[in-house]
Amino acid sequence: MTVELAPLYTPESHHAHRDVTGGWLRPAVFGAMDGLVSNVALIAGVVGAAGAGRGAVLAGFAGLVAGACSMAAGEYTSVKSQTELMRAEIAVERRELARNPEGELAELTALYRARGLEPELAREVAAQLSADPEQALRVHVREELGVDPDDLPSPRLAAASSFAAFAAGALVPLVPFLFGASGLVVSVVLSALALFGFGAVVARMTARPWWIGGARQLGLGLAAASVTYGLGHLLGIGLG
Template structure:
């Protein structure tokens, strides 16, 4: 989390100093961190719960390993496919709206100019100044399209999300998270507790990392995720034990 920082600088100008205040803000959009952390967290919780549920049924360690690897693979592909479809659909919708705006700018430039000026007026700019600003900013068709897209659609035409990037990052982050509870078994563990401990540590780290894009303390976010993930694992373990007894 890049905390807001304020810095004051004084320099002499003649006989009187002037003060310039500088500050920065946290990344409220989350950038790359939010989808990466939440993807890993999703993989951790879902695969940990899946493996503890199977372990509750008193099955062989090899069965738990196969279950964990299958959950990792299926979950990662599912996340990637879902993220790709979601982002691709969103991008296609935005591009369709941009095409409509592009045609309107070509067919009715005066109406679009008036519309842009009215947006500025609604924000408190005087009518004459708003019209002049809109006129100057509409000289370049591509710049006019970008401005209308930002003002009316809330998007930047030059910065649309990539479906492939979204799918790839979701696949990798989910896979890394889902791999953690499997690792102890791959390294020779024969009981479920090492997998639970490793997964809970991973959940705490992911929760603490989420604090980079929130106002919460890192320990609070970490403990919250640890408790939620632990509760999910505990419930599925009990259910697995009950189902295993019933089936047996």
Template structure:
């Protein structure tokens, strides 16, 4: 217990943060939403055109497989390219630190001043931090690029996450047909419930309320399904 008049000693408390580096979470949310919207809209369009349940299932499964593979490959390539670009910029900054150490030191001093370090103290802190080349490099990269070179997302994790969540989302509107139901409105209802549920789950990682996130995703999916249904209906009528 502290003596009278003394402030209690401050204690550091461990805490964690959610994934915000563009890794599994972004890919998972994007994959699930894309799978739900894509196949709900596809079922609406093909069903609106008067296709038989067997044709709807065939189209939906083909869309599921093709979409999941496409999403996985796209996520892998996107994240891999982002990481390679970051590596290129890190190498460029390392060369600058080697070729022009005084200029880079002056740049670090200015960075510290902008971030609130006193003018007299900034050069001292900059020199201390620059004693370790890796620390200096990391500080420059984070300050100039806004990315931490030691916290790069995994392209494999993003690809697998995207593949699985797209496939899961895409199968939801097909469930009634797979279990023997042949009513289009039942499939669209399943797709709507899936969209709302996915939106509500995603709200756990954001400050948005669950009902607001669910309503937003339901609205987006409903718009896509409504438009494709009308197109399918028009094409079906013209073909017949």
């Protein structure tokens, strides 16, 4: 009789990670939430001051266009500046590798020793990595600057993501008025559902409980809308 023994180990199941450095997630999430919260708050303030009507719709559209353009310009400038700074520091590292390769080799050796490698092994690893100048540059940049020189954030991608996300979020509280709504209730309910849903989706993407993310975004959005509605109502009474 043949007896089959179970293997002492099972082969590793390889897994893939999601892209967390592409430069689109943060501006997209921020843009959508900013568009939704700021426009529902803006519309609530206008309705609180002057009532629902054409003024609320015009204010909502103005908020959508102005906010989307502002977000895109801000994201582009911010990410462009960050990328330019990274490139400048990469250029410094490139010049240093060309000017003082032995010093850079010693620096990389010391870094691997600090991480627990034996001195001889650390120097051997550093020497092999430093044999190719471009590979050496990538290693030094990743180790010293904490960035991937082959995957720097894209200003255009960040700007486009931010613009589209803000516009999509800002459109939500406008939809009821475009279909003839005469009050703020439907807009607030739709915005509340969108706030909770979007917060839940983002929470799931970041491996957090969906109900916590949804409730947090809902609370923040409704708080902003309540404040602007109250201020608008007070101003409307004062000017009336």
